[in-house]
Amino acid sequence: MPSSNVLLEFLKHEQERPQSIFLRQPFNGQWKEWTRQQAGDECRRMAAALHTLNLPAGSHVAILSKNCAHWFMADLAIMMAGCVSIPIYPTLTAASIQPILEHSNAKAIFIGKLDDFASQEAGIPSHLTRIGFDDYNRNEQHNWNNLIASSSPLATLHQWQPDDVFTIIYTSGTTGKAKGVMHTFGHVDITATTAISELQLTPQPTMLSYLPLSHIAERIGIECIGIYLGATYSFVESIDSFAKNIGEVQPHIFFAVPRLWGKFREGVLNKLPQKKLDLLLSIPIINNIIRKSIKKKLGLARAEFIFSGSAPLSVEMQSWFNRLDVKILQALGMTEDCLLAHFERPTARRFGSVGKPFKGLQVKISEEGELRLKSAAIMNGYYKEPELTAEVFDEDGYLRTGDICEYDHDGFLFVTGRLKDQFKTDKGKFIAPTPIELKLSANTDIEMTCVVGMGIPQPIALVTLSELGKQKTKEQLIESLSATLATVNTTLEHHEQLDKIVLMKENWSMENGLLTPTLKIKRNQVEKIHQQFYPKWFEVKGKVIWE
Numbered sequence: 001m002p003s004s005n006v007l008l009e010f011l012k013h014e015q016e017r018p019q020s021i022f023l024r025q026p027f028n029g030q031w032k033e034w035t036r037q038q039a040g041d042e043c044r045r046m047a048a049a050l051h052t053l054n055l056p057a058g059s060h061v062a063i064l065s066k067n068c069a070h071w072f073m074a075d076l077a078i079m080m081a082g083c084v085s086i087p088i089y090p091t092l093t094a095a096s097i098q099p100i101l102e103h104s105n106a107k108a109i110f111i112g113k114l115d116d117f118a119s120q121e122a123g124i125p126s127h128l129t130r131i132g133f134d135d136y137n138r139n140e141q142h143n144w145n146n147l148i149a150s151s152s153p154l155a156t157l158h159q160w161q162p163d164d165v166f167t168i169i170y171t172s173g174t175t176g177k178a179k180g181v182m183h184t185f186g187h188v189d190i191t192a193t194t195a196i197s198e199l200q201l202t203p204q205p206t207m208l209s210y211l212p213l214s215h216i217a218e219r220i221g222i223e224c225i226g227i228y229l230g231a232t233y234s235f236v237e238s239i240d241s242f243a244k245n246i247g248e249v250q251p252h253i254f255f256a257v258p259r260l261w262g263k264f265r266e267g268v269l270n271k272l273p274q275k276k277l278d279l280l281l282s283i284p285i286i287n288n289i290i291r292k293s294i295k296k297k298l299g300l301a302r303a304e305f306i307f308s309g310s311a312p313l314s315v316e317m318q319s320w321f322n323r324l325d326v327k328i329l330q331a332l333g334m335t336e337d338c339l340l341a342h343f344e345r346p347t348a349r350r351f352g353s354v355g356k357p358f359k360g361l362q363v364k365i366s367e368e369g370e371l372r373l374k375s376a377a378i379m380n381g382y383y384k385e386p387e388l389t390a391e392v393f394d395e396d397g398y399l400r401t402g403d404i405c406e407y408d409h410d411g412f413l414f415v416t417g418r419l420k421d422q423f424k425t426d427k428g429k430f431i432a433p434t435p436i437e438l439k440l441s442a443n444t445d446i447e448m449t450c451v452v453g454m455g456i457p458q459p460i461a462l463v464t465l466s467e468l469g470k471q472k473t474k475e476q477l478i479e480s481l482s483a484t485l486a487t488v489n490t491t492l493e494h495h496e497q498l499d500k501i502v503l504m505k506e507n508w509s510m511e512n513g514l515l516t517p518t519l520k521i522k523r524n525q526v527e528k529i530h531q532q533f534y535p536k537w538f539e540v541k542g543k544v545i546w547e
Contacts, residue, residue: 004193005160005185006224007079013230014040020204020230023069026237026245027135032069039073044153046077046144052151053108053129053142057082057158060105060168062128064097064120065112066090067209068235070133070144072223074110075213082158085167086180087214089517090114091510096178097123100170104180104383111138162186168383169216171335180383181216187338187377191220192228194340194358202304203229205252208245210236212517216335217309221255243267246299254303257310259519261317261328262447264298266467268324269444281323291325300326305346307331310518312415312434315352316442322351330354332371332415336392336399337361340377342413353412364398370419371405372398404432421523425453429495433459433523436488436496443484445469445477448508450526451498456538458499461485462530464507477503481544502537505547 004012013020018037025032034042055061061083065071078085086104088097090113097120101109109124111117112133124130131147132140160166166185170178195201207226211218226233234249236242256264269277272294281287295301308318309331318328332354333341344355357363362374378399381389392400404417417432424430433451440449440461447466453459469477481501489497508514514525537545 003189004228005162005189006166006192006227007076007157007160007185009192009228010036010040010076011157013227017230021232023072024232024234024249025069025135026235026241029237029241031234031248034069034073039069039076041153042148043073043076043080044157045148045151046073047080047157048154049142049147049151050077050081050083050108051154053131055081055083055108055129059083059107060086062086062088062101062104062106062109063112063213064088064090064109064124065114065133065136067211067213067218068113068133068136069233070110070112070135071213072209072233074112074131074133075223079160079166080154080157082160084165087167087169087219089212089214091212091517092120092123094120094123098125100178100180101125101128104168104170110144111140112136114138160185162189165380167219169214169219169335179385179388181335182380182383183338183377184380187340187379188220188224190360190375190377191338191340192225194360195221195225195343196228198358199305199343199345201225201229202252205229205231205304206249206302207231207233207253208236208249208251208299209233210242211255211257215310215518216339217255217333217518220339221307222253226253243297243299247297250296250299250302252302253305253307254300255307255309257519258308258313258317258441259311259448261308261313261321262441262466265317265320265444268294268298269468274444294324295326298326305329307343309333311520312438314438314441318351332403332405332413334401336379337373337375337401338377338379340375341373348412350408350410350412353408353414355413356411357413362398364396365405365407366394366400368419369404369406369416371401371403371413371415373401374398423452423454425457425459425495426455427457427495431459431496436461436492436498439488439491440484440501443480445472445480446484448521450521450523452527452531452534454527454531454534456499456534458495458497458538460499460534460537461501462504462526463501464504478542478544485543499538500540500542501544503544503546 014036019035021033022036022039023034061078086106108129110131113136130140132138132143134143134145165182168180170180209222213219236245280290306328308328329344331343333339342354342357360375364372402419405415417434436451437449448464450462
């Protein structure tokens with residue numbers, strides 16, 4: 001039976017170390033800090049204000065903001081008041097925000113640090129109570145600082161039970177309509193205590209929170225587990241200041257997605273081309289100086305635990321960073337399993353794998369090769385969607401993950417694709433695109449790739465160029481990408497071999513609807529736009545062509 005919860009862990013550290021720094025927020029290049037005592041006082045005042053605003057215990061309260069100190073304080077205030085949090089991706093459009101707010105029965109919303117709220121505002125129903133984070137120039141019906149100033153701290157905080165719903169997290173919707181995943185305080189406690197024990201995480205770490213807190217990995221892996229550890233959190237002021245901020249923070253625990261690792265590598269190679277880097281790393285003594293210098297510039301000089309998730313990271317990328325003494329640990333989790341999942345451990349790694357299961361996770365592989373899970377941290381279900389909930393569990397009560405996986409003889413799990421991503425060529429052969437895409441990503445001229453092939457005899461790869469690739473001439477790109485294509489094809493079965501690479505005119509982004517907020521490709525959207533052109537591209541001569 002869980003013995004604690006996120007709120008109790010915050011209160012414990014607040015009592016034991018009231019003057020320790022909890023939150024650090026950059027404003028115009030200067031850091032503002034909150035001790036645990038100061039943050040706790042603001043949270044209690046905001047919790048009291050929520051009750052004053054006719055939001056009793058049990059009310060659903062949304063948070064729409066980029067990561068910032070006030071996101072954490074709003075979350076804690078919601079817990080103190082006995083309410084349920086509904087985090088919303090800060091990059092969603094009005095058309096995506098509105099159905100989530102309506103479906104979740106949200107009664108109020110915190111509106112904070114945002115890039116373009118004017119385009120999102122129409123998605124907020126008029127009946128919701130709005131509270132602005134005015135430190136980020138968000139002035140609303142009610143504002144954080146005024147409510148704090150006019151409210152006394154809530155004297156009696158809500159007493160949560162393990163089975164009480166902590167949050168409803170809406171999935172990022174790679175395949176369509178977002179679903180509200182219900183997680184309890186008990187689920188989070190099981191995951192946090194298990195992860196801390198099995199990964200041997202160090203107490204009181206410095207952490208940087210920058211990936212969306214509406215995503216399970218950042219919410220549980222960074223915010224909640226960090227609260228258990230008594231972490232100090234810093235945030236990023238803007239995209240432009242990311243490199244500067246991480247360099248100043250030098251976090252002990254760092255989590256990124258594959259796209260960011262690609263950007264990190266690009267940054268290194270822009271200053272140190274691969275041949276020169278290889279030479280320097282081959283020289284004794286100099287190699288250690290180079291590694292330390294690169295790690296410091298990346299903000300990873302003090303990093304003890306470096307994780308990658310959300311999508312597969314290629315063996316080649318993991319190996320590349322390993323040479324720099326940046327030891328990236330892969331993990332495989334999903335919103336529905338609350339991150340009680342598979343993780344590589346610092347002492348048990350295998351490139352290309354996502355590690356081994358945490359204790360308490362029951363696993364089976366179906367006849368189709370699908371990974372299925374059962375544990376005490378699996379979601380209660382999808383909010384107000386009993387039929388969708390029933391569909392995602394098999395007859396034995398195991399969660400269907402949708403991942404096609406296999407274990408090696410030492411018990412390391414390898415992901416070979418997604419069930420829903422498989423497609424059939426017009427020869428009737430099934431293709432799993434993910435492993436092929438990972439092999440292509442070894443070429444640093446490529447930023448993103450999507451292997452497709454419905455309606456044509458052989459698959460093709462749709463590719464967007466990296467910044468390094470954009471600096472090359474057309475002839476250089478043809479040479480580079482043709483060589484990669486030939487190399488990759490030698491590793492594939494005949495029916496999997498790529499006929500050509502098609503370079504896309506524009507980048508894939510959240511703005512044009514082709515990436516999720518966690519920077520995964522929305523394959524169905526890419527297909528929807530481009531599938532009509534596959535036969536034409538297939539007929540064009542050449543191994544590398546332009547859209």
